[in-house]
Each structure stands twice: as C-alpha cells, then as structure tokens.
Amino acid sequence: MRWSSMSIKPVLRMGDPALLEVAQKVEAFNTPELEALIRDMHDTMEALNGAGLAAPQIGVGLQVVIFGVKRNPRYPDAEEVPYTVLVNPVLTPLTRTMEQDWEGCLSVPGMRGIVPRFANVRYQGSDQHGESIDRSVDGFHARVVQHECDHLEGILYPMRINCCGNLSFQISSILKPEQASCCASNCARWRALRFPLSTMICAVSR
Numbered sequence: 001m002r003w004s005s006m007s008i009k010p011v012l013r014m015g016d017p018a019l020l021e022v023a024q025k026v027e028a029f030n031t032p033e034l035e036a037l038i039r040d041m042h043d044t045m046e047a048l049n050g051a052g053l054a055a056p057q058i059g060v061g062l063q064v065v066i067f068g069v070k071r072n073p074r075y076p077d078a079e080e081v082p083y084t085v086l087v088n089p090v091l092t093p094l095t096r097t098m099e100q101d102w103e104g105c106l107s108v109p110g111m112r113g114i115v116p117r118f119a120n121v122r123y124q125g126s127d128q129h130g131e132s133i134d135r136s137v138d139g140f141h142a143r144v145v146q147h148e149c150d151h152l153e154g155i156l157y158p159m160r161i162n163c164c165g166n167l168s169f170q171i172s173s174i175l176k177p178e179q180a181s182c183c184a185s186n187c188a189r190w191r192a193l194r195f196p197l198s199t200m201i202c203a204v205s206r
C-alpha cells in the first residue's frame with residue numbers, strides 16, 4: 001500500500017476521557033463505515049509499529065480490536081500472532097494462573113509496565129464480515145487480546161498493574177517480570193502513600 005493512500009489517525013493518549021468509556025456493540029457488518037474503521041485502525045497500527053489497536057484509541061467507541069505480530073528475525077524469541085480483526089469480543093479465562101510480563105500501549109507512549117494477565121484465555125467474537133471467531137490461546141497472544149479487549153471496557157494497562165513500581169519509562173530493562181511479583185516492599189510503600197491521600201479526600205468531601 002502506498003503511503004499516500006494510507007489513513008493514519010491520531011491515537012488518543014491516557015488522560016483523554018474517551019479512553020475510559022465502555023465501547024458499544026457493532027450491530028451491522030459488511031458496511032462501508034466498518035470497513036473504513038478497520039482500514040484506519042490497520043494503517044494506524046502499522047505506521048506506529050503497534051502489536052494491537054482498539055477502536056476507542058482512535059476515538060471510535062465501538063467494540064472492534066485488531067492485533068497481530070509478524071515474525072521478525074531481529075527478535076527470534078518473539079511469538080507470532082496472526083493478524084486478527086475481532087468484533088464484539090467475549091473473553092473467558094481458562095485458568096486462574098496469572099503471568100506477569102511487559103506491555104506497552106500506543107495510548108501511553110514512552111512507557112512500559114509489568115502487567116498480570118491470565119495465562120490462557122478463550123476469545124469469541126466475529127471478524128468484520130460477521131464470520132465467527134473462537135480461539136483458545138496462551139502466551140503473548142493471550143496477553144495481547146486481553147490488553148486490547150480491556151480498551152473496550154475503558155481500562156488502560158496501568159490500571160491493571162499491582163504496584164506503581166512496575167511502571168517505567170522505556171529506558172532500560174531495570175525491572176524483570178520475575179521481580180514483579182516480589183515487590184512487596186514497593187507495594188507497602190505505595191499503599192502507605194495512597195491511604196493518607198484517600199483519607200484527605202474523604203475529609204474534604206465531608
């Protein structure tokens with residue numbers, strides 16, 4: 001596709017209230033509007049080298065997500081995820097096991113965080129033509145789909161982080177995922193900071 005024919009949209013950033021809204025179900029398939037939305041999302045994700053994008057991130061409050069990771073010889077360990085258009089998704093965790101790993105988000109530029117996610121999930125929904133999709137996945141595929149579907153509920157990954165010590169600028173790999181679950185001292189410090197704050201808010205609103 002030629003650059004001139006691409007439709008790259010601005011991505012909303014954390015702090016924009018539209019990112020906190022719950023997205024609406026798509027009612028009609030095979031419409032020019034849905035095709036245009038998916039083209040915009042695809043071109044925007046490609047241009048920004050994202051692994052996924054949800055419609056609310058470009059200001060459209062509909063239950064549409066796309067994701068995909070191509071094999072890259074520079075990252076031989078990176079898992080391939082098939083390019084998927086997923087409309088009206090329903091997620092079901094298949095285990096109670098949670099895994100901690102790094103995530104980034106085009107709406108939270110320059111930052112990364114260690115986020116707990118279900119290790120195995122089933123996702124159901126349909127593609128842009130209304131054809132049903134039903135997959136059970138694990139690893140990075142499971143992580144990506146949970147991250148993208150969270151956007152449809154108005155949830156950004158920093159809201160899933162157990163402890164603010166697991167949120168970092170993209171400067172280095174200071175934190176390792178295996179350290180994330182043993183940051184009890186950080187969490188205790190975080191709580192110590194938060195409780196006086198909430199007490200203050202209560203006192204003010206009384």
Ligand code: NI
Nearest residue numbers: 104105106107
């Ligand atoms: Ni995101």
